[in-house]
Amino acid sequence: MLTILFDGVAYGMLLFILACGLSITLGLMNFVNLAHGAFAMAGGYVTVILMNRYGISFYWCLPAAFLVTALVGAILEVTLYRRLYRASHLDQVLFSIGLVFMAIAAADYFMGGQQQLINLPAELRGRLDLFGIGIGRSRLFVILICAVLVVALQLALTRTRFGSQLRAAVDDGRVARGLGINVSTIFVLTFALGSGLAGLGGALGADMLGLDPNFPLKFLIYFMIVVTVGGTSSITGPFIAALLLGIADVAGKYYLPQAGAFIIYAVMILVLILRPNGLFSREGRR
Amino acid sequence: MITRRHLIASAAAIAMLSAAAPSMAADTVKIGLILPMTGPFASTGRQVEAGVRAYMALNGDTAGGKKVEIVLRDDAGTADQTRRIAQELIVNDKVSMLMGFGLTPLAMAVAPVISQAKVPAIITSATTSAIMSKSDYFARTSMAGPQSAVPVATWAAKNGLKRVVTLVTDYGPGHDIEKGFTDEFKKDGGEIVEAVRVPLQNPDFAPFLQRVRDAKPDAVFVFVPAGVGSLFMKQFVDRGLADAGIKLIATGDVTDDDLLGAIGDPALGVITGHFYSAAHDSPENKAFVKQVKDTAKIRPNFMAVGGFDAMHLAYAALAKTNGDTDGTKLITAMKGAEWTSPRGPISIDPATRDIVQDIYIRKVEKKDGELYNIEFDTFKKIHDPFVAK
Numbered sequence: 324m325l326t327i328l329f330d331g332v333a334y335g336m337l338l339f340i341l342a343c344g345l346s347i348t349l350g351l352m353n354f355v356n357l358a359h360g361a362f363a364m365a366g367g368y369v370t371v372i373l374m375n376r377y378g379i380s381f382y383w384c385l386p387a388a389f390l391v392t393a394l395v396g397a398i399l400e401v402t403l404y405r406r407l408y409r410a411s412h413l414d415q416v417l418f419s420i421g422l423v424f425m426a427i428a429a430a431d432y433f434m435g436g437q438q439q440l441i442n443l444p445a446e447l448r449g450r451l452d453l454f455g456i457g458i459g460r461s462r463l464f465v466i467l468i469c470a471v472l473v474v475a476l477q478l479a480l481t482r483t484r485f486g487s488q489l490r491a492a493v494d495d496g497r498v499a500r501g502l503g504i505n506v507s508t509i510f511v512l513t514f515a516l517g518s519g520l521a522g523l524g525g526a527l528g529a530d531m532l533g534l535d536p537n538f539p540l541k542f543l544i545y546f547m548i549v550v551t552v553g554g555t556s557s558i559t560g561p562f563i564a565a566l567l568l569g570i571a572d573v574a575g576k577y578y579l580p581q582a583g584a585f586i587i588y589a590v591m592i593l594v595l596i597l598r599p600n601g602l603f604s605r606e607g608r609r
Numbered sequence: 610m611i612t613r614r615h616l617i618a619s620a621a622a623i624a625m626l627s628a629a630a631p632s633m634a635a636d637t638v639k640i641g642l643i644l645p646m647t648g649p650f651a652s653t654g655r656q657v658e659a660g661v662r663a664y665m666a667l668n669g670d671t672a673g674g675k676k677v678e679i680v681l682r683d684d685a686g687t688a689d690q691t692r693r694i695a696q697e698l699i700v701n702d703k704v705s706m707l708m709g710f711g712l713t714p715l716a717m718a719v720a721p722v723i724s725q726a727k728v729p730a731i732i733t734s735a736t737t738s739a740i741m742s743k744s745d746y747f748a749r750t751s752m753a754g755p756q757s758a759v760p761v762a763t764w765a766a767k768n769g770l771k772r773v774v775t776l777v778t779d780y781g782p783g784h785d786i787e788k789g790f791t792d793e794f795k796k797d798g799g800e801i802v803e804a805v806r807v808p809l810q811n812p813d814f815a816p817f818l819q820r821v822r823d824a825k826p827d828a829v830f831v832f833v834p835a836g837v838g839s840l841f842m843k844q845f846v847d848r849g850l851a852d853a854g855i856k857l858i859a860t861g862d863v864t865d866d867d868l869l870g871a872i873g874d875p876a877l878g879v880i881t882g883h884f885y886s887a888a889h890d891s892p893e894n895k896a897f898v899k900q901v902k903d904t905a906k907i908r909p910n911f912m913a914v915g916g917f918d919a920m921h922l923a924y925a926a927l928a929k930t931n932g933d934t935d936g937t938k939l940i941t942a943m944k945g946a947e948w949t950s951p952r953g954p955i956s957i958d959p960a961t962r963d964i965v966q967d968i969y970i971r972k973v974e975k976k977d978g979e980l981y982n983i984e985f986d987t988f989k990k991i992h993d994p995f996v997a998k
Contacts, residue, residue: 330815387797440839440871450849459815459847510643531813533840541810576816586723 325456327577328570333462335514335569336469337531339562341542342549343476343526344517346561349550350495352510355412357419359521360539361426366392366522368430371439372480381444384466388526389519390601400511408510409557423539432535439534446606452526472520477558506510548587552594554601564594621895638934640676640923641698643709644733645686645721650703652867653711653912654683657733658752659905660916661708665703666900668920673747673927675934680704686711688718699726705934706731706926708919713737713781727936729828729943731922737781738995739781741963746936748943750918750933750955751911752884753963753993755789756918757860760968760988761882765858767796770827771798773792773858776817777832786832789994794830804825814844814952821855822848828856831863836989838863840870845873847979856880861982864973866910875981882988884954884966897951911952918950922957953987 345359364390366458373379373387403422405413447461492499492506500506525534532542545568553564568587575586594602628773630946642661644654647884670677680702691710691870698704699722707730716735720743725729729746740752741747751840763774775790777783785868791801802824821829827848833841838859845857861883864876887898887908897917901909909917921944927934929942939961947956955966968991971982 327816334815394952395667433649434970435651436839437649437868440872442844448847450847457849461847462815472738529813530843533837534650567747573813573816577820580817580820581803585809 326458327574329421329456329458331570331573332566333465334460334465334531334570334573335566336526338545338569339548340469340472340527340566341521341560341563342546342565343548344519344521346550346558347513347517350554350557351489352407352408353493353515355415355419356404357543358426358539359418359419359421359517360542362396362518362521362537363390363525363542364426364430364526364534364538365395367527367529368439369522370435370526370529371434371441371534374441376440376441381441383448385523385526389523392522392525393515393519397511397515400514400520404514405507405510423543426539427536430538433535437535439529441508441529443530461530465531467526472523473558475561478542480558485509485512527554545587548591550601552591552601554598554603557603560601560602560603618760621916632654636675637678638672638706638927638932639678639680639702639704641704641709642679642681642706643684643691643694643707643715644681645700645711645715646681646683648685648857650686650711652671652989653734653934654709654990655905655907655976656867656910657709657711657914657916657919659907659909660903660913660918661920662830663897663900663903663909663913663918664920664924666904667896668924672924672969673930675927677927684715686715688714691715692718692722692886695722695730699728701942704728704996705936705958706923708916709733710735713740717743717749718749723747723889723992729926729940730938731801731851731919731943733919736785738783738785738993741961741993742994745962747991748922748957748962749942749964750922750957751791751915751964753961753965755786755968756966756991756993757882757884757963758786758789758830759793759994760991761858761860761880762793762799762962762972762985763988764880764882765828765830766799768774770797770856770858772802772826773830774803774805774821774824774826775801775827776805776821778809778834778837780809783832785995793994797902809834814841815848818844818848818850822850822853825853826855828858830847831857831859833863838865839868842872842879843873846897858882860891861885861911861971864971866908866982867912869973869982871909873980875974879973881973881982882912883982884968885914886969886971886982886984888976888983889952890984891951891953891967894951909951914950914952918952918955921948922946934939958992961993961996963996965990965992967991976978 341363348354348356370384370389373384373472450457450459488504489509492509496506549561549565553561571590572587624747644657646654651796682694684694711734713735716732723746724744732749734751736752762842775787777787805817822830857879859881862879866887925946926942930938944959953967968988969984970986971984974983
């Protein structure tokens with residue numbers, strides 16, 4: 324019972340790391356970026372290449388995955404995404420889904436279509452028994468990292484100068500610019516941060532979720548559910564939504580294996596009927 | 610005005626006319642090989658192609674007095690592509706035989722085409738029982754339905770495994786294998802504690818494995834598609850099922866020769882039933898493995914041997930018809946063919962055109978520093994369990 328809860332929390336946390344970048348771009352920058360999963364995949368492949376070809380330790384691969392995808396995100400923001408901030412949502416969707424297909428084809432071409440495997444360091448394999456609850460070590464590791472990230476992100480957005488500049492830039496770019504805030508730089512940094520987090524999620528998840536060129540499409544629907552259910556007003560919304568969905572998904576598959584795959588969608592529909600703007604919505608804007 | 614479309618249409622019409630004429634006495638026989646060379650099932654395509662090329666390298670390129678030529682096309686694993694390519698190959702390239710088909714739906718899609726054109730098609734990979742009844746021009750050299758699952762059930766019952774949980778992926782072959790195993794295991798006096806089905810698009814095995822663990826069976830019988838097998842194996846070990854005394858038994862897809870190295874040590878000791886292991890001890894297999902390793906730089910798996918034997922069947926049929934490429938004569942010539950393949954002795958059942966072969970029970974062990982499926986028990990001449998009875 325508690326093991327299921329634990330697995331659910333780990334899965335939810337991982338979903339959150341993967342999706343929170345999307346909730347930043349979608350919620351704060353108001354840009355529909357369906358290519359978000361492609362960044363997560365990139366992070367996963369960075370890890371696979373570094374670990375399997377160059378034998379670098381898993382722990383170093385995590386920051387590397389973050390940095391590389393953040394850099395890729397920043398480059399794409401400057402060259403491509405920036406032009407579409409003012410475009411309609413349909414244009415943004417078409418553009419980013421195009422990027423997804425390009426990413427899939429590229430991954431297939433360079434890495435091949437098969438599942439990629441990584442071997443976690445020995446101390447992350449196996450499981451512990453704590454008070455009679457079986458706990459997978461790698462999952463515990465995921466939970467710890469994600470918990471730290473959630474706190475750090477929340478503080479960064481609400482308490483730091485960068486956070487308030489970002490919120491100002493999003494709420495009214497012109498006024499923010501007038502006050503001397505460099506809106507373009509802020510957007511590049513935010514986008515890079517979101518992409519980097521996705522990359523980190525992809526690296527962390529490579530062992531648990533698997534990694535193949537179809538990753539961006541396979542998980543797109545999960546990202547969208549997390550962001551929709553969580554609402555886009557803050558980091559807490561998607562966080563709670565991811566936890567809820569993770570636990571519901573794992574528990575549903577455990578207790579009702581026949582219907583397991585549907586539970587996550589049922590939860591989404593239920594939440595959206597009760598709160599059409601998500602669990603935590605930003606009232607009275609737009 | 611003549612547009613490009615008109616040109617293509619008239620070219621197709623001319624091609625159809627000439628195809629309808631009695632088959633020409635050309636000196637070359639073309640075989641259309643349709644495989645997923647890109648996309649998620651690319652490893653299947655790569656392996657089958659390696660098997661086909663290995664056969665031609667070892668046995669030359671003439672059969673029944675004619676030169677054999679392979680036309681390889683990629684269907685990327687999508688059924689409508691497979692069908693379109695099959696039509697093009699038959700109408701434009703005038704192939705005498707088709708070969709390949711990575712997945713069940715891909716084989717199903719060409720059934721009406723080959724029935725109408727009377728062109729034999731040899732299935733190198735797809736395994737579902739239902740395919741063979743769709744056209745009288747199918748022959749198969751991969752595996753017939755749950756052929757590999759039934760001996761595993763017999764073996765498990767004989768070796769003191771009484772309570773078993775089955776865990777299969779929720780799609781056609783998974784259902785076949787689940788039923789094949791369950792029927793046989795119950796007949797032998799075993800008990801199926803629970804039957805778990807995992808969705809095809811499943812990111813995480815955690816809840817399903819926990820369910821298996823909590824059911825406390827003697828063993829869990831597993832079938833998952835080859836690529837996912839490695840992910841499954843890891844989570845199986847991480848969750849401590851092996852430590853809890855639950856044995857893992859499976860069909861050979863889980864410990865695919867191609868992936869065994871990447872799965873690594875967690876696979877040690879896993880018991881599987883399958884028709885081919887790269888470690889099979891015979892001169893035919895040694896030559897085959899060496900050829901594939903030298904030219905394609907991969908270790909052949911059961912897909913590769915499917916391609917190898919498909920070529921043998923094609924050569925044998927051509928030899929029997931003395932190079933006559935009439936489709937009906939060719940498929941008749943294939944019926945009842947019998948030979949020693951790298952996997953061991955096999956034959957084509959004259960009634961079903963499906964493969965009859967030995968199934969080996971193997972255990973993953975380390976040999977010369979690499980992991981292999983080492984065969985230790987043999988079940989002779991297994992037919993498709995759904996059709997034979």
